[in-house]
Amino acid sequence: MSLMKFIRTIVVMGMILALFLPAATAKQVEISFLSYFINKDEALGRQIIADFERENPDIKVNLEIFRGEYPHEQTLIRIAAGTPPDVVDVHPSELYNFMSQGILADITEYARRDADLGDYFDPIIESVSLNGRIYALPQRISTYLLFYNSDIFDNAGVSHPSRNWYDANWNWDTFYEASRKVRRDTDGDGVYNILGLAINRSIHEKLITWVFQAGNYLFDENYTRLTLIEDSGVQALTFIVEGLKEGVFCTGGFSNGTAAMQVDIPPSMITFWTNANFNFDVAALPQGPAGPATTIQPVPYGVIAASPNKEAAWRFLNYYLNRRNSQLWSKAGVIVQPRKSVATNLNYYPDMGLRDLAPFLGAMEVGRPVPNKHANFRKIADLINSALQPVWRGEKDVRSALLSVKDPVEELLREKK
Helix, strand or coil: CCCCHHHHHHHHHHHHHHHHHHHHHHCCCCHHHCCCCHHHHHHHHHHHHHHHHHCHHHCEEEECCCCCCCCCHHHHHHHHHHHHHCCEEHHHHHHHHHHCCCECCCCCCHHHHCHHHHEHHHHHHHCCCCCEEECEEEEEEEECCEEEHHHHHHHHCCCCCCCCCCCCCHHHHHHHHHHHHCCCCCCCCCCCEEEEEEEECCCCCCCCHHHHHHHCCCCCCCCCCCCCCCHHHHHHHHHHHHHHCCCEECCCCCCCEEEEEEECCCHHHHHHHHHCCCCHHHEEEEEEECCEEEEEEEEEEEEEEECCHHHHHHHHHHHHHHHHHHHHHCCCCCCCCCCCHHHCHHHHCCCCCCCCCCHHHEEEEEEEECCCCCCHHHHHHHHHHHHHHHHHHHCCCHHHHHHHHHHHHHHHHHHHC
């Protein structure tokens, strides 16, 4: 063989090897995934990461699980130290700050290119967007439903709560009456030791569902005024005060069987199914004076703007939340999933005797975003919660308590959003 033929043969072989063995010559990119919510099903999360790495050998995912409080602070610390994670999950209460302060990368073009956005409920994509740009994708939807102890209702001879959010007969009046009827004095000492509703009294958590049902949303749409102080807001909080005063509502006890109902998120079904020693079911929250309402928030996952590996980070994020994995997350109890094809199919839910999906899907229709798109939302919520403490103790009326924080709240609203 002549020298020139030998050289041509070597070149051709090299070209063939380059075509068939690109992964062997490509440099592997390492990305970090800082997660708090993976603890909902860590084994499944790790399996999905392993599947991704097998299908994408040019990317290595280093999982870092944060198990403490305030996971958003860990992300900020890492960014400040110059070692930002590439992909993170974010608590819904911190999403606005992460979007507005440029902590999360704008992934709009990536999402339009790859993410099958048509399979998401429209309000969900809106909830992870700011000024028309997408900054995250949701893994599940956090919304509030009514959990109830069906044994207590049956023993009291009281009809079960309605599963239909549009049932006009399931309203504050009938809810209050049911809460009163299911109370029981089981030891004969003259004191009820089974009560109606175990209620959370934090304005930025489950309490806000009652405010929504009264037609109030804490602030005006431009975040300039505290509207909770208006009649509808006062009406909602007074409804709760009266229930506590009469001993119809209480501050806890559903999980141990001493309260008949509790407002909670869908994944709590797994906890109750595993640990409760009573039968329970899920229903719609009652309609308030303004009709049916609940909260709806995403559990968002995004790419950090400071990441040097945005394309690789996006490829992993999009895979982690794709339709197949959404089905797996849903079946494992990470519900309700934001994809229509998954959320509307009972076969993708945990096998816990669910009869239908009306309470879950109805919540998606009547749900409202928590009005937390302001940098000072947490400070404002803390002010309101503090002002309401004497109200819950029966030492102050609702309107007076809210008047005491109106000016400082509106001063915080005037600060940069």
